[in-house]
Amino acid sequence: MKYTLSFLLFLLAAATVTVPAAGQHADARIGALLNSGDYFTLREVLPRQADSIVSPVVRGMAETLVGTFFNRPADALAAVSELLETYGDELGPDNATSMVFMALLDLFMLDRYTAAAELTDDFIADTDGSLPDELLFSLEFFRRTGHALAGRPAPELVMPEGGTCVSYRLDSVGRGRIMTVPVHIGGNVRDFVFDTGAAQFNFVSERFARENGIRMIADSIPVAGIGRGWVGLGVADSLAVGGIVMRNPVFLISPPDQATDTIEVISAVLGNAFMRKAERFTIDNRTRHIVFPAERTLHADGTERMANMMLNSFQPYVRIHADGIPLLFHFDTGNVATTLYPPYYELFREQVDSCGVEDTVRIGGFAGVAENVCYRLPSVEFTLEGVPFTLRDIDVLPSGSAGATAGSEAGSLGTDFATAFDTLTVDYTSCTVRGENVP
Structure with a gap:
């Protein structure tokens, strides 16, 4: 599913980290990795270099990016909060904007929607309309979604003891195939696309929402994909995949799109939040099953593999x-x-x-x-x-x-x-x- 919620890669490509002329070797090394966008190497190097970094801005940005990009949102949020509160003036406008977006991603990954809405409100007010339109469009997603979900029970994944196994189906669509899994929702069993590319929330059509007990709680949520558009925001009591129950799932609800529907008619998509909360899964193509949770991806000696x-x-x-x-x-x-x-x-x-x-x-x-x-x-x-x-x-x-x-x-x-x-x-x-x- 091709839709995005922010423009962070664009922001980070535009932003640069300035290392003082008298900066130490560690500052220069980490600053170079930040500026080159080599985040995999940054993740490996940072733990060994962190105590040697002199600049709190360089260290804070590195810890924020590593935590956000490599699924440590709580660590990232602690780093970016200190960075924005204590060293905001030293960041410069581009880096400060990038760090605000990082904080918003971390808050959403932690299901802290009230805090995300408040941060977005404050940031928009502080910039006084000076941000480019595309960034304001992304901020509006966080602002409107955050306010709509504020105070509601957070999504929660309940994994059965011993895990579970669910069959998947492959259907021909266009020049390829689509992978679907059966999902229990609203008293029905429906096929959902198993979609690692669906950002954060699940994605359903208006008709699917009406027929399967998904309650609309907000409209005019801005989302960008091939183009820009507006969707609804919905919630349900639960959905179940195999023996896994997701309580309080959140859905983006898409209105009919005549142009897109001529390419593929997809009424329900299981989003990345489900997969991330499940932590690990294995797609077994020999039996056409998906196993939750998978065994840890460790080396033979028990050490953790390098992130890819x-x-x-x-x-x-x-x-x-x-x-x-x-x-x-x-x-x-x-x-x-x-x-x-x-x-x-x-x-x-x-x-x-x-x-x-x-x-x-x-x-x-x-x-x-x-x-x-x-x-x-x-x-x-x-x-x-x-x-x-x-x-x-x-x-x-x-x-x-x-x-x-x-x-x-x-x-x-x-x-x-x-x-x-x-x-x-x-x-x-x-x-x-x-x-x-x-x-």
């Missing part, structure tokens, strides 16, 4: 390798097939131009459809943590394509990635994705 997944705007991004080069991809099982974006095209232009067949592709997402020229490759080889896998019949979007990406990721990994291995384990605790094939 990060969260931005609540959504997972996975680092995989192409021809030995590490690349960041949006991990979106709501995408029926993997799509490679302009950064990939620019990196492998010669190969794509020589092997790809020119075609057109329509990208459907919230509030619109984008049609682009693409190059279709018969197959592309990748590795995930040293495990090779092949994706077939892949579209590559050249530079200038509409609706491709809001950041610098190399593409969107779809259902074909999720089913490319015998098992794929996603661990939100350690921020790792591991694919395995049985010999």
Whole structure:
């Protein structure tokens, strides 16, 4: 499901960290990682360097980004709160704006909606209308959603002892397949798309909400996808996936969209908040089941694996390798097939131009459809943590394509990635994705 709630990658690309001329080695090292956007290395280096960092701004920004991007929202919120309250004047306007958005993400990940609404109100008032329109649009999401959910019971996931296993189904949609799971809601059993790319909340149509006991509590919630639009906000008493019960789930409720509905008719999407609260799951493609919770993704000696997944705007991004080069991809099982974006095209232009067949592709997402020229490759080889896998019949979007990406990721990994291995384990605790094939 292609929709986003903020523009953090854009903000962080625009912001820079200034290290004093007399700064120590640790400050320079951490500042360089912040400015380059190498957050995986930052996560590994920061614990060893933290005590040597002189600048509280450099340390605070590093701790905020690592905590937010690698699913430690409580730690991130503590760091960013101190940063904004004590060192706000030293941050500069771009960095301060980025840190406010980080705080809002952390508050939403912790289901602290009242605090998020108050922070947004204060920040908008302080900026006195000086922010760009796209940032104000994102802030309005946090403000309106925060106020609507303030004082309501927070979503809660109840996992049965011993975990649970749920079957999934693959249905052909367009050029690929969509993964759905049965969900109990409102006294009914309905198919929901199992969508790692659905940011934070679940996503349903107006008709689905009416028919399945989802209560609308707010309208005019701004959401951006292919275009911009407005959705409703709804709540239900519970939903259940297998033996897992999610109490007080939250839904974005989409009005009918004639343009998008001609691409794919999807009435219900299970969002990333469910998966993140479940902490770990394994997609077993041999039996077509999803197992909750999965076993921890540890090395054979019991030590934690290095992170290869990060969260931005609540959504997972996975680092995989192409021809030995590490690349960041949006991990979106709501995408029926993997799509490679302009950064990939620019990196492998010669190969794509020589092997790809020119075609057109329509990208459907919230509030619109984008049609682009693409190059279709018969197959592309990748590795995930040293495990090779092949994706077939892949579209590559050249530079200038509409609706491709809001950041610098190399593409969107779809259902074909999720089913490319015998098992794929996603661990939100350690921020790792591991694919395995049985010999």
